[in-house]
Amino acid sequence: MSTNKRIVIIEPYAMIAQGLRLMIDEIKGYEVSAIIADGHYIERIVPLHPDIIIINPSLIDIKKKGELEDISQRVPNAIMAALVYQYVDPEVLRYFKTTIEISDSREKIAVKLRQMIETNDQPAESSELSDREKEILVAVAKGLTNKSIAEQYHLSIHTVITHRKNLTRKTGIKSVSGLTVYAILNNLIDIKDVE
Amino acid sequence: MTSITTSRYTAQMRMAELIETNYNLLLLFPRFGLELGVGENSIAEQCMRQGVSPDLFVMICNIYTFADYMPTPAELEQLDVEQLLGYLSRSHKYYIESRIKPIEQQLKTITGHCSPTHNVVLQRFFSEYEQEVIHHFTYEEDTVFPYIRMLMACNKMQAEYDIDTFKNNHSNIDDKLSDLKYILVKHLRGIGIADQTTELLFQIYSLEEDLNKHTFIEDVILIPLVQHLEKRIYEHQ
Numbered sequence: 001m002s003t004n005k006r007i008v009i010i011e012p013y014a015m016i017a018q019g020l021r022l023m024i025d026e027i028k029g030y031e032v033s034a035i036i037a038d039g040h041y042i043e044r045i046v047p048l049h050p051d052i053i054i055i056n057p058s059l060i061d062i063k064k065k066g067e068l069e070d071i072s073q074r075v076p077n078a079i080m081a082a083l084v085y086q087y088v089d090p091e092v093l094r095y096f097k098t099t100i101e102i103s104d105s106r107e108k109i110a111v112k113l114r115q116m117i118e119t120n121d122q123p124a125e126s127s128e129l130s131d132r133e134k135e136i137l138v139a140v141a142k143g144l145t146n147k148s149i150a151e152q153y154h155l156s157i158h159t160v161i162t163h164r165k166n167l168t169r170k171t172g173i174k175s176v177s178g179l180t181v182y183a184i185l186n187n188l189i190d191i192k193d194v195e
Numbered sequence: 196m197t198s199i200t201t202s203r204y205t206a207q208m209r210m211a212e213l214i215e216t217n218y219n220l221l222l223l224f225p226r227f228g229l230e231l232g233v234g235e236n237s238i239a240e241q242c243m244r245q246g247v248s249p250d251l252f253v254m255i256c257n258i259y260t261f262a263d264y265m266p267t268p269a270e271l272e273q274l275d276v277e278q279l280l281g282y283l284s285r286s287h288k289y290y291i292e293s294r295i296k297p298i299e300q301q302l303k304t305i306t307g308h309c310s311p312t313h314n315v316v317l318q319r320f321f322s323e324y325e326q327e328v329i330h331h332f333t334y335e336e337d338t339v340f341p342y343i344r345m346l347m348a349c350n351k352m353q354a355e356y357d358i359d360t361f362k363n364n365h366s367n368i369d370d371k372l373s374d375l376k377y378i379l380v381k382h383l384r385g386i387g388i389a390d391q392t393t394e395l396l397f398q399i400y401s402l403e404e405d406l407n408k409h410t411f412i413e414d415v416i417l418i419p420l421v422q423h424l425e426k427r428i429y430e431h432q
Contacts, residue, residue, distance in 0.1 A: 034262045043411050044262055047404055172381060177323050178374030184316045185382055191312050 004031040005117065008048055010041050010055040011083055016102070020054070020083070020109075027110045042067075046074050052116065054081045054100060057088045068095045076169055079116050127170045136163045138189050141180040203264065204256050206239035206249040213238060217260045222405065225293070226285045227252060248278040254416070255282070259408050271420055276347060279417065280340050286409055287332040294402045295325055301395040302375075308386045317378075324371035331368050335361075335413075346424055350431070358421040365413065372403050 007030055011017040017035045024030050033048050045053060053075065060067050071080070082093055085102035093099060097116045100109055129137065132153075139149045146160045153160075173179050183189040204213060210233040214221055224231065227247050242249040251274055257264045302321055306314040339361050376399050379392055386392070 036263055038265055040265075040411075040415060043407060043414070047407055048262060172377030173374045174370040175374050177320055178371060178378065181316050181320050181374075181378055182382055185313060185378070191316060 004029055005051040005113075006031060006033045006049065007052045007054060008033055008045055008050040008078075009035045009083070010037075010045075010053065010059060011035065012037055012056065012059065016083075016085070020100075023106045023109060024113075026106060027113065030113060042071055042074060045071070045078075050075065050078050052081060052113065053078045054083050056083045056085075057092050057096070058086055060092065068092075073165075073168070073174075079120050081112070081116060129167070129170060133163055133167055133170075134188055136160065137167055137179060137183055140164065140167070140176055141183040141189050141194055143176070143194070203261065204238070204253050206237065206242070206253050208238055209233075210236050210238050210241045213256065217256075219401075220256050220259060222401075223252075223255060223259065226282060226289050228285070248275045250274060251278050251282065255412065258412060258415075266416060268419075271416060271423070274416070274420065276343065276420060276424075279420070280343065283409075283413065283417070284336060284340065287336065290402070290406065290409070291325075291329060291332070294398070294405070295328065298395065298398050298402065299325065301391065301398065305386060305388060305391055305395060308388055309383070313383075317383075320371070320378075321375065324375070327371065328368050331366060343421055343424075346421070346428065350428055357425060358418055362414075362418050365410070365418075369403060369406060369410075372399060372406070375399060376403070 007024060009017050009020055009032055011020070014035075014037065017037065021032045021035060024032055030052075033050060034044070036044055041055075041059070053071070068080075071078075080096050082088065082096040082099045083102075084093075084099045097120065098112050100112060104112070135153065136149060139152065144152070146157050146164070149155070150157045150160045155163075167179065168174050171179070171182055173182055180189075180194055184191055184194075204216075214233075223229075227242075227245075229241065229245055229247060229252075233241050236244070238253060239249040242252050250270070254266050254270060254274070257266075299321055303318065306317040309317065338356070339358075342356050342358075376396065379396055379399075383392075
């Protein structure tokens with residue numbers, strides 16, 4: 001199996017997408033697994049397991065809030081880069097690790113890709129749950145809402161949501177039932193507490 | 196990994212050759228009611244012989260094989276909606292009976308080696324998943340498909356329902372299956388029956404991929420087709 005970093009390009013115009021692909025093909029260590037030209041791309045990205053997603057942000061419906069969060073949840077390991085050649089709302093650009101400009105040279109793209117990968121690898125934190133995360137996990141398994149968890153532990157809802165995202169990232173488990181199973185398998189909670 | 200390509204399946208291709216390019220397509224045969232023993236027949240010949248629309252079969256094979264494939268509006272226009280609904284219904288039945296039930300049995304064998312508590316918890320988790328899937332399919336069978344058939348039969352819009360209602364509520368049923376995968380791979384320790392667990396995981400991965408394609412088919416073929424139908428009827432009213 002190749003150890004190249006897999007890239008998916010999501011870009012409506014074939015000339016631009018193919019051009020970028022040709023440039024990336026010449027950079028060692030990367031391969032373009034697919035080019036997706038239209039909306040409805042989220043479902044198609046998931047089975048490709050990309051390391052990097054290069055997407056034209058104009059395809060993202062800003063009004064449809066949560067689309068970017070949806071991508072990062074469904075493909076949690078992928079790093080997102082924006083492919084920019086039109087005006088893009090800076091609010092949207094905040095979500096991306098880097099921007100690739102249409103005027104970028106191959107060398108410049110190579111540097112940007114490498115930096116993205118490196119800065120992403122840095123926080124190589126352990127996948128063990130912290131004590132706080134374990135507490136939150138138990139509360140989630142017991143069926144508590146984010147609001148009541150926040151109240152119980154004197155946290156903001158935002159912090160609770162961050163903890164929950166980290167729980168999913170570390171365990172790989174998304175559903176509340178799945179997290180409950182995890183909590184029981186790891187003896188964090190007794191089956192009687194969730195019945 | 197399928198990369199962008201201009202090659203696509205066509206109905207003129209031989210059926211045997213199609214299977215040779217992607218054996219996963221065999222999983223589609225029972226759902227289309229297609230039989231093997233295809234000889235030298237082309238896809239078109241084999242489909243016609245067994246009452247299957249070659250256009251629909253080829254389109255679905257393309258979706259299953261080429262990650263970047265998207266049917267064109269013109270191709271969608273020509274599809275036989277009744278055939279599509281039949282295919283989706285048979286797929287639903289196939290997922291439950293031929294895929295999910297066997298996975299449930301395999302899981303039981305494995306959890307039988309766990310502590311009684313873990314056994315109960317894991318089986319309960321899977322049965323929740325199964326109920327979720329059944330509920331999802333039943334809604335489509337009992338509400339969405341009859342609505343589409345009604346649209347085609349009487350060429351009339353129904354005030355209480357439209358396909359956008361379905362589109363906006365087309366729920367995601369893949370979380371629990373993916374969770375089970377992680378539980379088996381990362382979190383369930385020390386049961387010592389690697390063979391069966393590996394086999395089970397293969398089945399889960401394959402089902403997950405298949406269900407992704409199924410949702411994709413509903414989202415990019417079924418919904419646009421019905422939207423088109425609604426628009427035509429609305430303009431004539």
